[in-house]
């Protein structure tokens with residue numbers, strides 16, 4: 415089975431918990447600890463907000479996409495550091511989507 419990019423990334427992030435902080439950025443973050451990771455998440459969140467404002471002004475979303483990738487990446491490092499992973503977030507979103515999502519699918523299936 416092909417692994418999604420998030421599954422592959424989670425596996426790498428997890429493996430970096432025992433990695434060499436000198437040769438791996440993620441191992442370096444794990445080594446520095448939760449406060450450093452949270453600092454990065456906060457920093458990337460601010461950069462994402464600023465990029466969204468710029469995107470609204472100039473109509474170019476490329477920096478916004480780049481910064482959002484940085485934010486997602488550091489959020490995944492945070493989850494990994496605390497023993498969680500992306501799948502638990504997807505499960506939570508799926509739970510919220512819940513019945514309304516199933517209704518939409520049923521409506522689409524009925525149309526086809």
Ligand SMILES: N=c1c2ncn([C@@H]3O[C@H](COP(=O)(O)OP(=O)(O)OP(=O)(O)O)[C@@H](O)[C@H]3O)c2ncn1[C@@H]1O[C@H](COP(=O)(O)O)[C@@H](O)[C@H]1O
Nearest residue numbers: 426427430433437438439440441442454457483484487488
């Ligand atoms: N996807 C990423 C990724 N996205 C962003 N970053 C890093 O996140 C940092 C972004 O923070 P900044 O822009 O503030 O850059 P910085 O000034 O270098 O950061 P600080 O010194 O302030 O901490 C950069 O150093 C980026 O290289 C990433 N570093 C690694 N990965 C992936 O993570 C995996 C493991 O990486 P290593 O642990 O380095 O092997 C690899 O598969 C990589 O592809």
